[in-house]
Amino acid sequence: MRTLDETDREILRLLLADARRAYSDIADRVGLSAPAVSDRIDRLREAGVIEGFTVRIDGRELSAGxxxxxxxxxxxxxxxxxxxxxxxxxxxxxxxxxxxxxxxxxxxxxxxxxxxxxxxxxxxxxxxxxxxxxVDRADWSPALGDVDLAVDCVECDNTVTAEGESARIDGTLYHFCCGSCLRNFEERYDRLSEGA
Incomplete structure (x- = not known):
């Protein structure tokens, strides 16, 4: 499990500005190929950094109250x-x-x-x-700042660092702070699966 690098941060900044931005446009701006950008965005979604993409609606234009x-x-x-x-x-x-x-x-x-x-x-x-x-005026301006990836180990709740490990088990991606936590989780998962 690696931390966010400056390319990840720039991809997030570009998506914050326009979530519909084409991967090819993002790729040109960060110096990667479109498939590499797609892979990074997929990784950010699997890690839970990107929860989804949404539409902002101006309620004043719709007379919504x-x-x-x-x-x-x-x-x-x-x-x-x-x-x-x-x-x-x-x-x-x-x-x-x-x-x-x-x-x-x-x-x-x-x-x-x-x-x-x-x-x-x-x-x-x-x-x-x-x-x-x-409210007289409002603006929604999410800021990324100098954030880093802060994933908790599913086994012990410690923060997963660059030395951590990730494993896909039955289609779900899990993150661990160390190999010992990964092994403990897998052993418990296997025992529970056998007993089900």
Missing amino acids: LETLVTIRSAPADAADVYESLVDHERVEHVFLTAEGDVTVSARIPDGDVRGLVDDAVGLASVHELSVRV
């Missing part, structure tokens, strides 16, 4: 459930769970019906406090 930031404060024990209930809601664009246990969402709200959205997604009974702010 008023762009709003809603912060929900609930009981600390309920914060994770509140977060999960908002993640896949059709009106919610972004969800954040803070260390304090607040959940903040960016959502387009038709007719300013914030309480309706919160009641539909979470239920007003679990809300202790609700803060609503109308």
Whole structure:
């Protein structure tokens, strides 16, 4: 398992700017062939660095409602459930769970019906406090910075470094910090498979 090099970072920067960019265009910009770019992108997807490709929609052009930031404060024990209930809601664009246990969402709200959205997604009974702010302007600018690949070993949860190993087992790619963790995982996997 190798770390991200500058070519990987540049490929990620180019994809962040335009996820529909042709592999041949990326290849020209990073000095590789298109198949080599495809291989690197496949590796980044298998490692979980790239989760998928998406479309950004300008809700103002679609008259999708008023762009709003809603912060929900609930009981600390309920914060994770509140977060999960908002993640896949059709009106919610972004969800954040803070260390304090607040959940903040960016959502387009038709007719300013914030309480309706919160009641539909979470239920007003679990809300202790609700803060609503109308967004004047917003921009989504993901930054790559000087990141490095931080994969955890599936056996012991240590960070996998350049000395780590990867293995494909029954079609799934697993990453290990060392050969010992790989062997332990394979032995346990074989025992469980035999017992199934």
